Amino acid sequence: MMSTQINSTAEQVKAYCTRIGKDPLLVQGAGGNVSWKDGSILWVKASGTWLADAEQKDIFVPIDLPHLLKALDDGDFSVEPRLCRESLLRPSIETLLHALMPSRVVVHLHAIEVLAHLVRDNFQADFESLLDESTPWAVVDYYKPGSALAAEISATLTQKPTTKVIFLRNHGVVIGGADVAEADQIICKLTLALSTRPADICPPSHLMFLPPANLIDQYAPVADLDIHQLALTPDLFNRVNSDWALYPDHVVFLGPRAYVYQTWEAFNDQKIFLIELPELVFVKGKGVYAKSSFNKAKQVQLRCYFDVIVRQKPHSSMRVLTDIQIAELLNWDAEQYRMNLAK
Ligand SMILES: [Zn+2]
Incomplete structure (x- = not known):
């Protein structure tokens, strides 16, 4: 009986991750993470893995939840999550926020319709008018992902324990649900309430300009x-010029x-001052150009x-x-590790 229940939550989460992992408006590459709590185990996505691979690869690692909660309760936000069994994978750098959220299923996304607000100066005023309290929500200012952000989330949950949605400024959103269906329902509601019509764009009418002859190999x-x-x-x-570094994954x-x-x-004229040629360049009126090393993980971030x-x-x-x-x-070492895993 017990194991049927365990399997079914795991299977539901994995099927859900596969689905949202394919939607670029919800998940970009290795970004975002999902967890579920099963008794004393917190199953959380491993660092550097892609949610889209949830049903094809082992992307979740089991964490000792009582150990983590005890440390967080004592105010130790730099605690290292302890794995319940050996693994070559490391738990997500955002594991602490999954432990802190009391809900059984926790989904953390850099969902475009939400993120497009979270990078604006005045988004809180818009949220007051666009969202109601039927799903209790809170906003946390920007903090580096990891212990600093976890401490702030902990303080927010202490202040408002009923919170089901936490918006992270210049970063993303954390959602708690009793099960996958509830988490999904909240995400659908949020993305609909916060959706913005993108500016009209038409694909270039001409074949893209090639780089000049001296750069065509690069x-x-x-x-x-x-x-x-x-x-x-x-x-x-x-915007590219003035508003580049908007959220962590973009910079990383x-x-x-x-x-x-x-x-x-x-x-x-300017490239002689550079130690190496940049991987990505924007040339006004011409286009956006990349070196061959500009991999899939970087393409989805762009x-x-x-x-x-x-x-905007x-x-x-x-x-x-x-x-x-x-x-x-x-x-940040953990991020460098993640970059090396990203293909
Ligand atoms: Zn994140």
């Missing part, structure tokens, strides 16, 4: 044609700054950025991460 136009609008549409090009996968040029000539940016009004004010917040993200 760079190719990115394959996702929509993304070239980031260089072809003036408002979007200005695509770097702390954008390489933005008015012309290929300007790029040629698409994520595009999807967030086309949901031309003059709306956005909040970018500070240089200190960016440095914190890039010097």
Whole structure:
């Protein structure tokens, strides 16, 4: 009886992860994570794995939940989650927030329709009018994922224990449900309430411009044609320039700054000052170009950025991460580990 129940929750979660993992408006590559609690075990997604692979690969690791909760209760937010059995995989860097949420099923996503709000200066005023309290929600300011963010989430849950949805500024959302169906229902409700019509874009009418002859061995136009609008549409090009570092995965996968040029000539003039050629360049009126090392994990992050940016009004004010917040993200060993796993 017991084991049937265990199997069925595990199977439901995995089927759900496979489904949302294929929706780029909900999950981008290795981003986002899901967990379920089964007695004294917290099953949580392993670092660097993709939710889309949930039914094909082992992507969940079992964590000793009482050990973790005891440490968190004592205020130890730098506790290392303890695995219940040996594994080559490491638990997600966001494991602590899954333990802190009391719900049985916890889903953490960087869902586009939500994220597009969370990077705006004034999103809280919009949330007050767009969301009701039928699903109790709270907002947490930006903190580096890991112990700092966990401490803040813990404080929020102490203040408002009924919270089912926690919005993380410049990051994403955490949802708690009694089961997969409830978590899914909350996500559907949120994405509908917060959905923004993207700016009208039309794919380039001409074949993409190739790079100049001296760079043709280095760079190719990115394959996702929509993304070239980031260089072809003036408002979007200005955003790339001014509002690049918006949330952690973007910085970790695509770097702390954008390489933005008015012309290929300007790029040629400036490249001598660079230690190595940037992996991704934006050339105004021409397109977006990448080296062959620009892998799938990076491509989906770039698409994520595009999807967030086309949901902004031309003059709306956005909040970018500070240089200190960016440095914190890039010097982080756990993230480097995740990058190495990302293919
Ligand atoms: Zn996250």
